Amino acid sequence: MNEYDCTEPFLPVPWQRTNVGIPFGRNGLSVKEDRHVAFNPPATGTTSMTNTPRLLDKLVSMTAIHDVELMEFSLLKTLKEFINPQELLILKLDRNGRPYYQLRLRQEQYEITVDQIVVDEEILAAIAVVRNTGQPFSRGLGSDQVLTLWHLLQLKSVEVILVTVTPHSLTKLDAYLVNGLLGVYRNFFTVLSEAQRDQLTGLANRKTFDDIINKIHVQSPPATDPVLIERRVETDGATYWLGMADLDHFKRINDTWGHLYGDEVLLLTAQLMQSHFREHDYLFRFGGEEFVIILRAPSQEQAQQAFERFRLAIENHPFPQVGQVTVSIGVTRMDANVFSATLLDHADKALYHAKDHGRNQVCFYQTLVENGMIQENDIVTGEIELF
Known part of the structure; x- marks a missing residue:
């Protein structure tokens, strides 16, 4: 032959x-x-x-x-x-x-x-x-x-x-x-x-966020050839949760130890994120010391367990030269009828509530609204009037 x-x-x-x-x-x-x-x-x-x-x-x-x-x-x-x-x-x-x-x-x-x-x-x-x-x-x-x-x-x-x-x-x-x-x-x-991807940490960067949101809400992005897509991701009735994490007193780290050690803290934080969340969870660095996590969990209780596990991993990790670092996290339940900008605003409000009330904690937007601790202000799909 x-x-x-x-x-x-x-x-x-x-x-x-x-x-x-x-x-x-x-x-x-x-x-x-x-x-x-x-x-x-x-x-x-x-x-x-x-x-x-x-x-x-x-x-x-x-x-x-x-x-x-x-x-x-x-x-x-x-x-x-x-x-x-x-x-x-x-x-x-x-x-x-x-x-x-x-x-x-x-x-x-x-x-x-x-x-x-x-x-x-x-x-x-x-x-x-x-x-x-x-x-x-x-x-x-x-x-x-x-x-x-x-x-x-x-x-x-x-x-x-x-x-x-x-x-x-x-x-x-x-x-x-x-x-x-x-x-x-x-x-x-x-x-x-x-x-x-972010060049320092290797996490997804800010400009990929909207594409990921579209995929999560089963809105197929435009393709060069028409395709039929069936997504089997909701078989267990799980919900998506968006968490915004911000390292506490990060400016102090840069001012005290210099930007080289600050970058090392960011890199180690990204590595801890990758090791404490699942491969199919979405991890982003939005810039500076701000990170975003999107994960699936059947209930708020299980979502909180996942975010708390990450928070404790940061708190207990010995960062070289710097010592202990903590993180505050604001979380919101995702909804296909809510704009991504509104979801980020909800998570941001929960994050700043965590910052203003002692730092180093996880706060959920829906819980804060229910308890009257923050005001709800949504932009829902279809509510915008251009003229």
């Missing part, structure tokens, strides 16, 4: 094994390593040239997008068109290797699932192999399906995996095409991530 024959299977099915054992999962089981075919480019003059204009159009569309989620939609749509999979999805794994986010393309519809992810045992087993090797992995699922996984990204506490199920093994041409598309995705993801 010619080395660049485009009909040659990309990966063996079922597994072709060597004698090299790979650790598998937390229980110490092991599987054998699959032999992977290198991604050699197809020979010049193959039928790949017929797809070149279409592929270039897809790449132009994908790189015109300035939103990571929409770029992932575009990636799946492009892969579907070129390799015609029976199943196609992107999984995001937390620091323990558990899926917490799933973007699935099924029957021309994009389905987003958060939190309650159900993944087949075959896929979980393959994920363990891909996480250990960092290489694509394939195995047969019966006589008419082939499961293939690709390692997309490794972030600080998140791994991204592409899962495909096809009726037969990918050819070398298909594999080379997929690998190239994933390379474009990785490179452009880096560009988008840098544009959407």
